[in-house]
Amino acid sequence: MYQIVNTINTVPFQDVKAQKLLKLNAKECLFISLEAGGVLKKHSSPTDAWLLVLEGQITFHINNNEYVLEKHQLFDFPKEEVHWVTAQSNAKFIVIR
Numbered sequence: 001m002y003q004i005v006n007t008i009n010t011v012p013f014q015d016v017k018a019q020k021l022l023k024l025n026a027k028e029c030l031f032i033s034l035e036a037g038g039v040l041k042k043h044s045s046p047t048d049a050w051l052l053v054l055e056g057q058i059t060f061h062i063n064n065n066e067y068v069l070e071k072h073q074l075f076d077f078p079k080e081e082v083h084w085v086t087a088q089s090n091a092k093f094i095v096i097r
Contacts, residue, residue: 007031008054013090016040021094030095032085034058040085049097051075056091069093 011017013035021029027047034040036056051060053069060067060075062083069075077083085093 008092011092028097030097032093032095034085034087034091034093036087036089036091038087042082042084044080044082045077045095045097047079047097049077049079049095051077052094052096054092054094057088058091058093059086059088061086 005021007019007021008031011031011033013033015035016038017033018040019031021031023029032040034056051069052074053071055071057068057070060069060077060083062077062081067075068088079097
């Protein structure tokens with residue numbers, strides 16, 4: 001059966017919200033909603049990963065560097081590197097790992 005999923009459009013901006021969208025052959029796709037000024041705390045990914053900004057602006061912190069990412073920009077980063085994200089505005093993004 002076919003299905004349209006509106007999760008990304010319906011999640012409100014309230015603190016930090018993260019949920020798995022799908023898992024494909026040992027890869028997973030996480031959707032994260034972060035309100036302006038919010039912080040996704042320091043952590044690392046068990047696999048190489050890609051981050052796609054859907055809405056808003058974030059700063060991605062890794063290896064003493066900061067990368068400002070905006071809507072429709074894609075950023076890749078290696079596994080096991082400690083990183084964190086701060087939201088400059090209400091933001092929604094997907095992490096594929």
